[in-house]
Amino acid sequence: MDYLVDILLLMLTAVLVENYIFSKFLGICPFLGVSEKPDTALGMGFAVMFVMTLSSAATWAVYYGILVPFHLEYLETIAFILIIAALVQFIEMFLRRFLPALYGALGIYLPLITTNCAVLGAALLNIQNGYDFVQSLAYGFSSAVGFTLAIVIFAGVRVRISLAEPPKSFRGVPIAMIAAGLIAMAFSGFSGMSF
Amino acid sequence: MSKYTLKEFGTQMMDGLFAKNPVLVQMLGMCSALAVTTSVTNALGMGLAMTAVLICSNIFISLLRHFIPKQIRIAAYIVIISGFVTAVQLLMQAFLNDLYKSLGLFIPLIVVNCIILARAESFASKQPVLPSAVDGLAMGVGYTFALTVLAAVRELLGAGTLCGVKIMPDAYEPAIIFILPSGAFLTLGFLIALMNKLMDVQKEHAAKKAAAVPAAEAAEPAEETANEESADESVETPEPQPAETEPAAQEPEQKKEEN
Structure with missing residues (x-):
């Protein structure tokens, strides 16, 4: 029972308190790149959730199954x-073959995810924090939920910004950064909560 | 290939520092730029690590550019880059352990930093070794420069120190918000806006210069456009002022940099 509570707290922390975008700064490139519209943001979010959960499992298995027994821990990044x-x-090929509908929705985001630092970051943090297999899965999934939450909120804000008229130098990325700063301020309210 | 001249070297360096600055203009590698800039020491350390990896990977990719098949080039680049990142990681762990600990996750994450892959794809895979190495150096220095400026603003306003040495007088109350994540977003937003402004001013300057040359024949219209532009300019300057949550702290800093 205690274990289950631990997992739930871990997930809540990963979504709100240690949000990947607003407190850990992981995955800023897709955060700025695909947050023009809420639907594309949601699509990207789901793709990240999918890949991050699976990659957390795969990297955990490889680290403890192959790298540790052979004392090759220093190769973890590669x-x-x-x-x-x-x-x-593999996911791309699998989806295209067996779930074409899902592929149609997520397909264009998948190649972008390889260089999304949030995915590699989650894999490395799982090892660094010494999580077991279930915890790694939970952490990978809930961090991606936090990422999705952040990117969807931000997309909503950006829709409003696109209607406003900021000074010329602030148009585009700078004003988006400042909006992100304000949302981050709201999220930093969660940091007082410690579990 | 003809000889590589000093002038080309100069242009490449200026591009990396200003016109094509990876962080402030190309908006690449934002994650690490926001995350490690809580102090100038961290920013310099991160910049050095990044520059080392950029130079090495650019040289290597440029050397191998005729051997790597087109279809699998991205995978090949990632393997080369992660090899160098691991080397840098181990070296830092051995010789600069404190810095390594405070940069934490972001050293291994250099692998997925878009700057390196972007330079590999758009420059090193097409150019000979020497320009590629210089490109790596220029981009690395530009990255370090952007990070250091960002970190200097954040550390000075957020903690009243620079490189851990106290600068601000005791009466100054540090605005903690600049050390917090939201301060990173705000400061970088302002810096990019400042960069946009400077580039606009420079473009206008160049346009005026170009207009001044044929001025002998067509003095009238050229002067008119120049006047119009400077009128636009004076309207726009005061606009960024009514800015943000911390206007009192932010404005003087912006002024200082503009000078």
């Missing part, structure tokens, strides 16, 4: 990035 790249390729 191994993980290759696993993630291969996994993304």
Whole structure:
């Protein structure tokens, strides 16, 4: 029972308190790149959730199954990035073959995810924090939920910004950054909560 | 290939620092730029690590550019880059352990930093070794420069120190918000806006210069456009003022940099 509570708290922390975008700064490139419209943001979010949960499982298994027994821990960065790249390729092929509808929705986001630092970051943090297999899965999934939450909220804000008229130098990315700063201020309210 | 001249070297360096600055203009590698800039020391350390990886990977990719098949080039680049990142990671762990600890996750994350892959794809895979190495150096220095400026603003306003040395007088109350994540977003937003402004001013300047040359024949219309532009300019300057949550703290800093 205690274990279950621990997992729930871990997930809540990953979504709100240690939000990937607003407190850990992981995955800023897709955050700025695909947050023009709420639907594309949601699509990207789902794709990240999918890949991050699977890659957390795969990297955990490879680290404790292969790297640790052979004392190759220092290769984790190379191994993980290759696993993630291969996994993304594989998911893409699998979806195209068996779930064309889902592929149609997520397909264009999948190649972008290989170089999304949130995915590699989650894999490395799972190892650094010493999570077991279930915790890694929960952490990977809930961090991606936090990422999705952030990117969807931000997309909503950006729709409003696109109607406003900021000073010329602030148009585009600068005003988006400042909006992100204000949302981050709201999210930093969660940091007082410690579990 | 003809000889590589000093002038080309100069243009490449200026591009990396200003016109094509990876962080402030190309908007690449934002994650690490926002995350490690809580102090100038961290920013410099991160910049150095990044520059080292950029130079090495650019040289290597440029050397191998005729051997890597087109279809699998991205995978090949990632393997090369992650090899160098691991080397840098191990070196830092051995010799700069404190810095390594405070940068934490962001050293291994250099692998997925878009700057390196972007330079590999758009420059090193097409150019000979020497320009590629210089490109890596220029981009790395530009990245370090952007990070250092960002970190200097944040550390000075958020903690009253620079590189851990106290600068601000005791009466100054540090605005903690600049050290917090939201301060990173705000400061970078302002910096990019400032960069846009400077580029606009420079463009106008160049346009005026170009207009001044044929001025002998067509003095009238050229002067007119120049006047119009400077009128636009004076309207726009005061606009960024009514800005943000911390206007009192932010404005003087902006002024200082503009000077």
